Amino acid sequence: MNYFDTSLEELHQKLVSKEMTVTELVKDTLDQIESDQKELNAYVTVDRDGALAQAKAIDEKGINADNLWAGIPVAVKDNIVTKDLKTTAASKMLENFTPIYDANVVEKLKANDVVIIGKTNMDEFAMGGSTETSFFGATKNPWDHTKVPGGSSGGSATTVSAGEVLASLGxxxxxxxxxxxxxxxxxxxxxxxxxxxxYGLIAFGSSLDQIGPLTRSVRDNAALLNIIAGKDDRDMTSSDQPVDNFAAKIGQDLTGMKVALPKEYLGEGIDADVKKSVLDAAEIFKKLGATVDEVSLPHSKYGVAAYYIIGSSEASSNLQRFDGIRYGYRAEDVKSLEDVYVKTRSEGFGDEVKRRIMLGTYSLSAGFFDAYFKKAAQVRTLLINDFKEIFKEHDFIIGPTAPTPAFKLGAETADPTTMYMNDILTIPLNLAGLPAMSLPAGFSDGMPIGLQIIAKPFDEETMYQAGSAFEDATDFHKEVPGQGGQN
Incomplete structure (x- = not known):
C-alpha cells in the first residue's frame, strides 16, 4: 500500500467496491510500518493482532458507503488511552500500563469503523518539542534521519509523513x-x-491540551475532525457548540476576505527561508482575492514565559497521581512511604518532566503564586484581547508555524530555553484557545516549512476554507520525503 499515491476518497471506493478488503489494507499498512520502525521509531506499540481483528470484523459487516473513514487505519498518540492496548505516554512511569477504557476520541473512531493501527512515539508526557525525551528513544524525521520530527506529537507526524498511514491523532x-x-x-x-x-487524554496542561488530527491533505483533516469533535459530558471543558460539517466552506473562494499578518511573527529569530515562505503565501492569498494587512500582537513576546508558568503549574498538579501507589512504575527497595514517593518519581520521570514539575510547584508555592502564576494568567488575558481586536476586522491570521525548519537530533537537548523558544509562534493560540492549522508552504535545504492559519473560536470552517484554497493553489503538499535525506 502506497499512501502517497492514493487519496482517502480513492481508497474508500476501493473498499466499497471490494477491489481491496480492509484486512488486505491493514496487512499492507502493518508491513510498511514494521519495515520502517527500526529506522524511524515512530511507534511505541504496533497493534498487529488487534488491528487485524478489527479489520476482519469490518470486512464481515461490510463498508458503509457513506462513511469515508470506514476500514481506514489510523495511528493514535500514546498519551490517548486505548482499552486493552498499552498506553505509556512515552514514560518509564507508564511503561507497562494497559488502560481499562477508551478515550472519547478512540470510542468515536471505533464507532466509525476506523482501525486503530498502533500507538505513536512522543515526548514523555507530551513535554518536549522534538520527540527526544521519550523513554523509548527518539523518533527521526522522514525527510532527513539526522533531524528531529518536532514534538511532542513527533511519532504521529512521522508516520503520516512517511506514508505509513493516511492520518493520525496527536x-x-x-x-x-x-x-x-x-x-x-x-x-x-x-x-x-x-x-x-x-476524556482519556493523559493530562499535561488541562487548560491548554487539545486533541487534533494530522493528515496529508486539508480535506482529509476536516473529514477526521468531523468524527472526533463534539460535546462529551465526561469532560467538563467540552463545548456544546454545534458540530457542523468542517468541510462545508472548502471550495469557496476567498474574494473579499481580510487576512492579518502579525509583524511580530516575522521579526527577530525567524529563519530567512521561513520568512520568505510566509510572505510568498501572503501574495498567494492576495491572488486568491483576499487582502492582507500587517497587524500587531503586542503581548505575544510574553507568551512563552506565561505558557511555561501556566503549563508547568498544571503539569505539577496533574502528575501528582503518579506516585507508585495506584498504578504505573513503583520503585523497589523502599523503606518508608516517603521513600515510595521520592524514589518512584525520581526513577520514573525523565529530566524534562522533573524540570517542569519543579517549575510548576515553585510557581504555585505560597510565596510566589502572585508573582508568577497570577501574573501569567493576567498576560494570558492580554493575549486573548490582542486576538479579539484583530478578529474584529479580519477573517483569519497567517504566519509561520515554527521559527526554523527541523533541527538536528541532539542539537538543542542540552539547552531547554532554546528548545522552549521553538514554540513561540504556536503557544499564543493555546493560551487563547483558538483553532490553528499548519500546512506545507515551502522548503529550506530540502526540509519542509509550515504556514500557520489561525481562525476565530469555533470557526474551523473558515480555517479549512483558507487552508484548502492555499493547498489547491500550490504544490508543496505533493512533495514526499525521500527517506533519509534524499530529497
Whole structure:
C-alpha cells in the first residue's frame, strides 16, 4: 500500500467496491510500518493482532458507503488511552500500563469503523518539542534521519509523513501538533479548546491540551475532525457548540476576505527561508482575492514565559497521581512511604518532566503564586484581547508555524530555553484557545516549512476554507520525503 499515491476518497471506493478488503489494507499498512520502525521509531506499540481483528470484523459487516473513514487505519498518540492496548505516554512511569477504557476520541473512531493501527512515539508526557525525551528513544524525521520530527506529537507526524498511514491523532498543548506537522511537511490542526473531548487524554496542561488530527491533505483533516469533535459530558471543558460539517466552506473562494499578518511573527529569530515562505503565501492569498494587512500582537513576546508558568503549574498538579501507589512504575527497595514517593518519581520521570514539575510547584508555592502564576494568567488575558481586536476586522491570521525548519537530533537537548523558544509562534493560540492549522508552504535545504492559519473560536470552517484554497493553489503538499535525506 502506497499512501502517497492514493487519496482517502480513492481508497474508500476501493473498499466499497471490494477491489481491496480492509484486512488486505491493514496487512499492507502493518508491513510498511514494521519495515520502517527500526529506522524511524515512530511507534511505541504496533497493534498487529488487534488491528487485524478489527479489520476482519469490518470486512464481515461490510463498508458503509457513506462513511469515508470506514476500514481506514489510523495511528493514535500514546498519551490517548486505548482499552486493552498499552498506553505509556512515552514514560518509564507508564511503561507497562494497559488502560481499562477508551478515550472519547478512540470510542468515536471505533464507532466509525476506523482501525486503530498502533500507538505513536512522543515526548514523555507530551513535554518536549522534538520527540527526544521519550523513554523509548527518539523518533527521526522522514525527510532527513539526522533531524528531529518536532514534538511532542513527533511519532504521529512521522508516520503520516512517511506514508505509513493516511492520518493520525496527536495532542497539542503549546504547538505539539502544528510544529511537527511543519517539520515533516503535512497538515496538522489544533481545534478550538473544548471542540474535542479530552476524556482519556493523559493530562499535561488541562487548560491548554487539545486533541487534533494530522493528515496529508486539508480535506482529509476536516473529514477526521468531523468524527472526533463534539460535546462529551465526561469532560467538563467540552463545548456544546454545534458540530457542523468542517468541510462545508472548502471550495469557496476567498474574494473579499481580510487576512492579518502579525509583524511580530516575522521579526527577530525567524529563519530567512521561513520568512520568505510566509510572505510568498501572503501574495498567494492576495491572488486568491483576499487582502492582507500587517497587524500587531503586542503581548505575544510574553507568551512563552506565561505558557511555561501556566503549563508547568498544571503539569505539577496533574502528575501528582503518579506516585507508585495506584498504578504505573513503583520503585523497589523502599523503606518508608516517603521513600515510595521520592524514589518512584525520581526513577520514573525523565529530566524534562522533573524540570517542569519543579517549575510548576515553585510557581504555585505560597510565596510566589502572585508573582508568577497570577501574573501569567493576567498576560494570558492580554493575549486573548490582542486576538479579539484583530478578529474584529479580519477573517483569519497567517504566519509561520515554527521559527526554523527541523533541527538536528541532539542539537538543542542540552539547552531547554532554546528548545522552549521553538514554540513561540504556536503557544499564543493555546493560551487563547483558538483553532490553528499548519500546512506545507515551502522548503529550506530540502526540509519542509509550515504556514500557520489561525481562525476565530469555533470557526474551523473558515480555517479549512483558507487552508484548502492555499493547498489547491500550490504544490508543496505533493512533495514526499525521500527517506533519509534524499530529497
Amino acid at each position: 495532542s497539542d498543548t503549546g504547538g505539539s501538533i502544528r510544529q511537527p506537522a511543519s517539520f515533516t511537511g503535512i497538515v496538522g490542526v489544533k481545534p478550538t479548546y473544548g471542540r474535542v473531548s479530552r
